[in-house]
Amino acid sequence: xxxxxxxxxxxxxxxxAIAAAVAGAAxxxxxxxxxxxxxIVKESQSTTEQSVELELSDSEVLTESMSTDQEVVxxxxxxxxRVKRDERGRCSVCAKGTGHSELELKQMAEEFTQKLxxxxxxxxxxxxxxxxDFQVVNEEVAEDxxxxxxxxxxxx
Amino acid sequence: MAQHxxxxxxxxxxxxxxxxxxxxxxxxLVYSKWLSQLIGKVKDQQLTSxxxxxxxxxxxxxxxxxxxxx
Numbered sequence: 001x002x003x004x005x006x007x008x009x010x011x012x013x014x015x016x017a018i019a020a021a022v023a024g025a026a027x028x029x030x031x032x033x034x035x036x037x038x039x040i041v042k043e044s045q046s047t048t049e050q051s052v053e054l055e056l057s058d059s060e061v062l063t064e065s066m067s068t069d070q071e072v073v074x075x076x077x078x079x080x081x082r083v084k085r086d087e088r089g090r091c092s093v094c095a096k097g098t099g100h101s102e103l104e105l106k107q108m109a110e111e112f113t114q115k116l117x118x119x120x121x122x123x124x125x126x127x128x129x130x131x132x133d134f135q136v137v138n139e140e141v142a143e144d145x146x147x148x149x150x151x152x153x154x155x156x
Numbered sequence: 157m158a159q160h161x162x163x164x165x166x167x168x169x170x171x172x173x174x175x176x177x178x179x180x181x182x183x184x185l186v187y188s189k190w191l192s193q194l195i196g197k198v199k200d201q202q203l204t205s206x207x208x209x210x211x212x213x214x215x216x217x218x219x220x221x222x223x224x225x226x
Contacts, residue, residue, distance in 0.1 A: 007173075007197065009172060010195075114170055134162070152160065154157045155221075
């Protein structure tokens with residue numbers, strides 16, 4: 001009883017906060033963090049290499065604690081994901097790899113952005129709930145990969 | 157003492173569903189506002205019967221406690 005809300009998350013955070021969620025999402029998906037923070041290096045791309053870039057539309061990477069052209073590089077097999085702050089200040093994910101179709105790379109990038117969003121929201125919500133003295137009654141990951149958190153507080 | 161329960165489900169895609177229980181009257185709206193400020197845009201909101209029960213004092217205390225402006 002009370003109210004039921006459905007919310008579409010907006011990712012606004014400093015680069016360290018987003019990088020922490022990137023690490024969580026990478027771990028959940030079996031991606032290896034190549035280098036935690038790396039300067040962008042222009043690389044020559046082979047003709048067989050596909051590349052797909054996705055932008056998290058409802059996101060804003062705050063520039064505090066961040067130098068220009070920083071990014072996180074993740075790998076899984078022959079696929080490489082690069083997470084960075086784009087020129088519009090949004091978080092973007094670029095997937096590339098040899099021997100993979102554009103569709104495969106797009107699916108990988110989409111799956112990663114969804115997991116990143118889930119991790120970012122989880123971190124932010126849990127931090128704030130603890131700040132407001134909520135007690136965690138139960139916390140579980142369901143079969144559908146959703147995270148369920150039940151918290152409680154007492155009011156005079 | 158009133159018990160307030162909040163059940164939060166973060167889906168695989170990142171969408172968040174929140175069920176606020178035990179907060180009577182306008183108190184549940186205080187929680188709604190706080191959570192939308194914290195998480196993002198409200199896509200859907202349904203008020204349940206508890207919302208229509210009076211609880212004015214608790215609402216004022218809760219707003220101060222959560223640090224929500226008018």
